[in-house]
Amino acid sequence: MCNKPFISFGVPAWIAIWSAATISVSGMTVADLQKQLAGGEKVTVIDVRSPSLFAQGHVPGAINIPASLCSQKKLPPLGKVVICGEGLGRDATDNAAAALAAKPGITVEILVGGFAAWENEHSPTTRKRGMEPEALNYITYAQLKAAKVEDLVLIDLRKEPLQQRESVTGSAAPARQPLTDLSQEFPGARLAKSAFDLSQSRQNLAGGSASPPVLVLIDSGDGTAQAMARTLKANGMNRYVILAGGELILARHGQAGLQRSSSGSRLLNQNPASNGTKN
Secondary structure, eight states: OTTHHIIIIIHHHHHHHHHHHTOOOEEEOHHHHHHHHHTTOOOEEEEOSOHHHHHHOOOTTOEEOOGGGTTTOOOOOOEEEEEEOOOSSOSOHHHHHHHHHTSTTEEEEEETTHHHHHHHTTOOOOOOOSOOOOOOOEEOHHHHHHSOGGGEEEEEOOOOOOOOOOOTTOOOOOOOOOOOOHHHHSTTOEEESOHHHHTTSHHHHHTTSSSOOEEEEEOSSSSHHHHHHHHHHHTTOOOEEEETTHHHHHHTTTOOEEEEETTEEEEEOSOGGGGTOOO
């Protein structure tokens, strides 16, 4: 008798989740979505980002269903649906799209590059004009490890550590630690030293795909990534993220810990605000 609730509810729920996860969803480019909307075609855009990001700006006419709620949401037969995620290599857009595609009367495509790509094409949004508080895009070590490497280009802005001088007692200075090998830490990811080497042409930036890759800015925790992000934004490029913690978090493989500095010890974790950066 005690096992009946588990048999009645647990198994069907597990099957539903498994079925949604196995559904394949195709992609739609920004240009195609622009054309269909301009032509008056019946398309429902569902934005699966957080409500706070949706409120800052979204595709006009889009509705907001956060990715984590898509499997639970009851929807009428909407017909053609285009899913819009962040497009920054750190969201659950694929799972959200599969969950919606499993619902009756709905066919789903994913907007390639997400809202970041939509803005990159200077498409209309509901974002307010004028001065806004600075908001930079960050990604944690765990999110970066889980992202699809084919969608990323790692921009290595790190500086080699300076050799420490001998101490006043004449003892040998500790050996400097080499920078983390990005090719080993993120196998298969493309690497570059400058975002502008990639952005000389849209073809180079896109790598031949329908949407440019996400630029992952990695520095030594000295603010270089933030400065580069501001430059990219000024040039209309929104598909970037800053690795929170930079080389410090790479050296610890994502683990929080105490980092020694000349001013003492400080706690290192993946929260940008706690590492001297502003989000």
